[in-house]
Amino acid sequence: MNNQNLASADILIVDDVPENIRLLSTMLMDFGFRVRKSINGKMALMAVKALKPDLILLDINMQGINGYQVCEALKNNPDTSEIPIIFVSAINQIEDKIKAFQVGGVDYITKPFQVEEVMARIHNQLKIQNLQRDLQLQNQQLKATQKQLAATQVELIQKEKMVALNQLVAGIFHELNNPINFISGNLDPAYQYVEDIIELINLYRQEYPHPSPQILARSEKLELDFILEDLQKLIRSLKTGIKRIDQIMLALRIFSRTNEAEMKSIDLHECLNSVLHLIRHRLQGNNHNIEIKVIQQKAENLPFITCYAGLINQVIMNLINNAIDSLQSADSQAHESDWVPTIWITTEQVNPNRVAIRIRDNGMGIAPELQSRLFDPFFTTKTVGQGMGLGLATSYQIVVEKHNGQLILSSIPGEGAEFRVELPIAPIPQRSVS
Structure with a gap:
């Protein structure tokens, strides 16, 4: 009116x-x-x-x-x-x-x-009501604009971070690819050379069982028998190390999806494996962190999904890191003495058109009054310096706004939290964002 x-x-x-x-x-x-x-x-x-x-x-x-x-x-x-x-x-x-x-x-x-008094008072109240409605509408529009600006800011920050990550990954591949290939390509012949030399030394020992005093003294000083035995172990360890570096490089390439089209068909289990490979150090116990157990329940014959692969990897990384942060910040005294910090990762096909990933932890959970704000940009329950409140907000944007999926939180304080990501198997038109 x-x-x-x-x-x-x-x-x-x-x-x-x-x-x-x-x-x-x-x-x-x-x-x-x-x-x-x-x-x-x-x-x-x-x-x-x-x-x-x-x-x-x-x-x-x-x-x-x-x-x-x-x-x-x-x-x-x-x-x-x-x-x-x-x-x-x-x-x-x-x-x-x-x-x-x-x-x-x-x-x-x-x-x-008096008629004039009644009319004046009625008109006054109707004008006030009209102004209040206009103000409410403007407030709603302002809130919507503010929300959109915050979402845009989050998106810009994340895009900048992903550009920096892709540049870092490209630089790592460029700088490490040649030396790794060189070392990997030469380890097999080096190992064969060592075996040949050891075989030759053993033949010399058979043909000349009584070496000169100088050779005998030098052999004892060098601990030749130990060297011959340990040299093969050393090269085998080098091969294991190179294999580990190759796995890390592959996981990093899968995570960042460098040099691949934005929208493509991916295997969610491959994505999960690559993320877990990259953050394995956070799951292992040390002087600063508790050891966290990961239990995976993967659906058989889970169909590939067509999506923005790098962004979905980012969501998985954010949610698992969030579960790790929750477990590491949990007060162990609040749990039973046999409490084992655990993350459960489950994949399933919800219906013919959708798949789901569930990431659950047995930490302290999330208070009900905080759950409704958890996906708000820049809102965080972490202490200063431990996070900007972008991880869950970004994940929500990626899942809901870019893929028309669902990101659902369920949590019972004291018993942990679960994030459920539902994604369409085939791409569908994006929702308009007001």
Whole structure:
């Protein structure tokens, strides 16, 4: 209702004296208002429930439910609490006027009244109501804009981080690829050379079982037998180390999806393996961190999904890291003595069109009053310096807004938390973001 439509507002008159109702309704209709009438408090409450008026003119002294009780009932109902109520009464005692304002009235007109006074007060309240509605609308628009700006800021930060990560990965591959290939390619012939030399030395020992004193002394000083035995172990360890580096490089390449198209078909189990490979150091116990057990329950024949592969890897990384942070910050004294910090990772096909990943921990859980804010940008329960509150907000954007999936939190304080990610198997149009 704008200022031009104030005169056509819907006004409910509540009075148990028919003459008063006729007088007020005639006066209001002459000014263009739409008027409804109720002769008692019960009928007034029914009329408001059927159709909310823009303003109510309410008498105080009525049989049955009086005006104060009607006003209190309307103000206690969230659906009708915003309706302005002007009391119109012959009572002129100051205590009655105070009570009228205490129960929620916005104005008070004393009978007998002047037409100009009634019209002025009605127009004033309707203008105030109109301004309040405009303000509420502007506040809603401002909140939506603020939310969009925060989401855009998160997206820009994450894009910058991913660009930096891709550049780092590309640099690592460029700098390490050649030396790793060189070492890996030469370890096998080096191992063969060592075996040949050892075989030759053993033949010399068979042919010349009595070496000279100088050779014997030198062999004892060098501990030749130990060297011959340990040299083969050393090269085998080098081969194991190179294999480990290859696995890390592969996991990093899968995680960042370097040089691959944004939208592609991926194996979620491969993504999980690569992430767990990269953060294995956080799961292993040391002087600073507790050891965390990971239990995987992978669905057989889980279909590949078509998605932004690098972003889905980022979501998996964020959620597992979040579970690790929760377990590491949990007070072990609050658990049973046999408490084993554990993360359960489960994959399943929900229906023919969707798959799900569930990541659950047995930490301290999340308080109910925090759960509704957990996906808000820059909101974090961590201490200063441990996080910016972007991980879960970014994950929500990726899953819900970019993939039309679902990211659902369920948590019982003291028993842990679970994040469930549902993703469509085939891409569908993105939701518009207002």
